[in-house]
Amino acid sequence: MESIFRGIGVSPGIAIGPAALLGGDRFDIPKYKVADVEEELARFECALRKTRDYLKKIHAKTVERLGIGHADIFTAHLLVLEDVTLLEEVRSRISAESLNVEFILDELSQRYTDLLGAVEDSLFQARTSDLLDVMNRLQRNLLDAERTHVREMAEPSILMAHDLSPSDTVMLDRTMVLGMSLDSGSPTSHTAILARALEIPAVMGLRHAACHINNGTSIIIDGNEGLFIAEPTADTLDAYRQKQRQLEETRVALRGIMSHGSSATRDGVSIPTQANVELPFELVPELRDTAEGVGLFRTEYLFLNRDTLPSEEEQYQAYAQAAETMDPLPVTLRTMDIGGDKFVSHLQISKEENPQLGWRAVRFCLERKDIFKPQLRAMLRASNKGKIQIMFPMISGVEELRQVKAVLSEVKKDLDGEGISYDPDIKVGSMIEVPSAVALADVLSQECDFFSIGTNDLIQYSLAVDRVNEKVAHLYEPAHPAVLRMIKWTCNAAWASGIPCSLCGEMAGNPLYTETLIGMGVTSLSMSAVSLPLVRAEIAEINFGEAQELAARLLQMGTAAEIKTLIEERYEKRGSAEAFISHAVQREKDAPSPLEY
Secondary structure (H helix, E strand, O other), X not given: OOEEEEOEEEEOOEEEEEEEEOOOOOOOOOOOEOOOHHHHHHHHHHHHHHHHHHHHHHHHHHHHHHOHHHHHHHHHHHHHOOOHHHXXXXXXXXXXXXXXXXXXXXXXXXXXXXXXXXXXOHHHHHOHHHHHHHHHHHHHHHHOOOOHHHHOOOOOEEEEEOOOOHHHHHOOOOOOEEEEEEOOOOOOOHHHHHHHHXXXXXXXXXOOHHHHOOOOOEEEEEOOOOEEEEOOOHHHHHHHHHXXXXXXXHHHHHHHHHOOOOOEOOOOEEOOEEEEEOOHHHOXXXXXXXXXXXXXXXXXXXXXXXXXXOOHHHHHHHHHHHHHHHOOOEXXXXXXXXXXXXXXXXXXXXXXXOHHHOOOHHHHHXXXXXXXXXXXXXXXXXXXXXXXXXXXXXXXXXXHHHHHHHHHHHHHHHHHHHOOOOOOOOEEEEEEOOHHHHHOHHHHHHHOOEEEEOHHHHHHHHHOOOOOOOOOXXXXXXXXXXXXXXXXXXXXXXXXXXXXXXXXXXXXXXXXXXXXXXXXXXXXXXXXXXXXXXXXXXXXXXXXXXXXXXXXXXXOOOOHHHHHHHHHHHHHHOOOHXXXXXXXXXXXXXXXXXXXX
């Protein structure tokens, strides 16, 4: 009987095939007293050496398959093996307690996992898999328990497991693994990032789906919708095979789109499509071929999943790499948005009743200038390596903007005094993501070089909706008339002051809203890299004048339902995916040189 499970789509695409169940890293960990402590210490050193050699092999393989950016995942794994505190604790416990190393590693692994799991940040928690990957590799070497069947599938299949480590993921044979279904995991995990890079359709967060499936069971994975279908009916199979063919045709056509110059509307108005970046290893050279810059680099992720603050030099290296990789395209660095849902344990930020309205972003930075100034120094220094822009998050008024700009001026003076060069014309902008910033957009625009509308928070704050609260999440509505009016007011203020106004929230990556946003006056869109081709194809089908007329009509409507109906009608009117993509490709080939507006 057909069964449907809903999870989280973390890597797009559709896979159809038999299930291949993969057992987990479930070791029978012995506990015993060792007779020879020196011999046990030597066993530990041997396991460390084998694990280092294996990770170096994985690193080289990843560079070969995916590039140096993704290989940095395993550079971090190698650093775990150099953690003096961890290694010394293992050695001292072997010496003091005469216990076998497997048992000690298992205890430490559980303790660190519990500590990391208690941190209230999804990205931080997801990184526990990296620590476990290294620990499990050590255990495999100690117990001679290699998970060899990952690479010994008898036929092309859909891999099913409770979880899968990054090192196992990168070694998968793409010709044999049609798709992945994992009970655990999240879109920000390294395993998910690697699945996307390898173009393996994947669904995570299925909980206990693997418990209900046998080897060889017919499976469909829909990585776009996050669906897992077991024992599909003939009709379901036919429908998904057709959908699979359409997606492949679309993917080929979209690659053609990305090879044709800059993004522009049918009537030649330039609307650059840029990428949102969270982690440094996402900045691969190939991104320069698909994105017209980085519209949002979330720098706070440099501060997560670690025991100490990143140094100025470490930050500089990350920002300089981004600038050099994307040069001559712009890279917009957002200063750290720490606090709220991004909790950094070693900063000892106290628990707040309502962290989203609490001590976060520029509020945190203005009080912790000892952390803020090194970040600004690193950003300014990196501006010599490419086209860096600096953007401040959660600005609520002119006073805050002036205060952070004053700190920036102090840092510039310090660098001048030290003879350290930077781009003297570096552009500085403000995120517009709270209602007070919208109300003051005309004033803020006089003191900024650019705006970037962060719709994720703007919608949440404007509609008083916690979008992760399942009881009210249905009220989180991008098409709400109040949200559209605030976008329009912000764009008008930017236009009047002669500055560009980008949009970098989730709305930017949804082609349903592309025409609306262009009509409102948004001058560029920044989104997840995976969304770039389809949004760019949508832009190529849009007439700028018609988009402005649509925006005027939408602003007269009083309900989200009315607005969404009209938007969806126009979106669907542009035709089927195949015809739409084909037409968009031809439009881009024949388009005149883009015009700035």
